[in-house]
Amino acid sequence: MRAILVLLVIVVLVGIGAIALGYVNVSQTKTASLPTISVQGGSAPAFNVQTANVSVGVENHVVQTPTVNVQKPQ
Incomplete structure (x- = not known):
């Protein structure tokens, strides 16, 4: 389980690095409505x-x- 989590983190970091260094270009081709x-x-x-x-x-x-009377013992 831990190995899968570490592998997933590495893949995400490689993807972020590829976008930051310009290896992957993401551009919007159609606007949403x-x-x-x-x-x-x-x-x-x-x-x-x-x-x-x-x-x-x-x-x-x-x-x-x-009525209640309370008397302490002496």
């Missing part, structure tokens, strides 16, 4: 949503809470 797209018709979807009514209120209540 985006495709033309035509959109016609169509409509957005419609939704009818019914939700429950939620009412929030405040009520006052008196709640008795227990």
Whole structure:
């Protein structure tokens, strides 16, 4: 596995060196262009949503809470 990786790195470095020294010339022969797209018709979807009514209120209540007494041992 390591030998394959080393071989791949060497091939890439040789390719970069060949391009840098002028042994390989890469030139663009045709320019790229985006495709033309035509959109016609169509409509957005419609939704009818019914939700429950939620009412929030405040009520006052008196709640008795227990008292706790802690006595340390002497």
